[in-house]
Amino acid sequence: MNAPVALTPASRIETIDWAAARATLLDRGFAPLGPLVSRAECEGLQAGFDDEAGFRSHIHMARHGFGMGEYKYYSYPLPALIGDLRAGLYEQLVPAAETWAERLGVEASYPASHADYAALCHANGQVRPTPLVLRYKAGDYNRLHQDLYGDIYFPFQVAVLLSEPGRDFEGGEFVLVENTPRMQSRTSVVPLRQGEAVVFAVNERPRLGSRGYHRATLRHGVSDILSGHRATLGIIFHDAR
Numbered sequence: 001m002n003a004p005v006a007l008t009p010a011s012r013i014e015t016i017d018w019a020a021a022r023a024t025l026l027d028r029g030f031a032p033l034g035p036l037v038s039r040a041e042c043e044g045l046q047a048g049f050d051d052e053a054g055f056r057s058h059i060h061m062a063r064h065g066f067g068m069g070e071y072k073y074y075s076y077p078l079p080a081l082i083g084d085l086r087a088g089l090y091e092q093l094v095p096a097a098e099t100w101a102e103r104l105g106v107e108a109s110y111p112a113s114h115a116d117y118a119a120l121c122h123a124n125g126q127v128r129p130t131p132l133v134l135r136y137k138a139g140d141y142n143r144l145h146q147d148l149y150g151d152i153y154f155p156f157q158v159a160v161l162l163s164e165p166g167r168d169f170e171g172g173e174f175v176l177v178e179n180t181p182r183m184q185s186r187t188s189v190v191p192l193r194q195g196e197a198v199v200f201a202v203n204e205r206p207r208l209g210s211r212g213y214h215r216a217t218l219r220h221g222v223s224d225i226l227s228g229h230r231a232t233l234g235i236i237f238h239d240a241r
């Protein structure tokens with residue numbers, strides 16, 4: 001059985017050990033956050049995939065060379081659960097984003113609230129919502145990629161696994177690959193159960209080397225789904241051009 005998940009998204013976000021999560025994120029470029037979405041909500045989000053309403057576009061990944069599988073971007077207004085998670089997670093991640101910018105030596109200021117951050121995106125012509133739900137079946141996969149949608153981007157994003165490994169699908173692991181200049185790639189597999197979340201770098205992370213911080217580039221993807229069906233909720237904090 002999965003651990004019970006507290007009632008509201010805000011209270012679930014509060015139960016996360018953010019000091020530890022931010023430290024892991026800064027150290028490795030990703031951090032598992034544990035249970036974030038209840039089983040009933042996971043099932044509800046998956047069932048909603050077949051609705052026409054509520055989404056702005058439906059992507060068949062093979063047509064774009066992204067892999068195999070499909071995804072849909074939500075339209076505004078976002079479902080309350082997703083809007084609440086997006087706003088609540090953003091606030092907890094701002095301190096890490098600021099440290100990150102400092103270490104990378106970039107000018108960046110992140111408003112305290114996601115509403116203000118979204119307004120910045122919108123003023124820059126990035127007005128289309130980016131939260132999405134992805135669905136894969138046996139044989140599908142997601143090629144390593146980055147979710148950049150314009151000049152403005154928040155350095156982290158969150159993915160929530162909506163299916164239960166072993167029960168609903170096999171294979172289909174969430175993977176991250178880090179590339180550092182003059183070094184070979186490093187791969188990380190993030191084990192997730194239904195409703196569990198991971199926060200990870202959208203693009204680059206400051207990596208501590210012998211001469212201070214340098215940039216390492218991260219990409220994420222999903223290994224082959226061997227059987228069954230797998231779904232994910234993706235929460236990206238910047239909007240798209």
Ligand SMILES: O=C(O)CCC(=O)C(=O)O
Nearest residue numbers: 134159174222232233234
């Ligand atoms: O299905 C996954 O686990 C990866 C989803 C993804 O690419 C994303 O959330 O940006």
Ligand SMILES: [Fe+2]
Nearest residue numbers: 146147220234
């Ligand atoms: Fe992605």
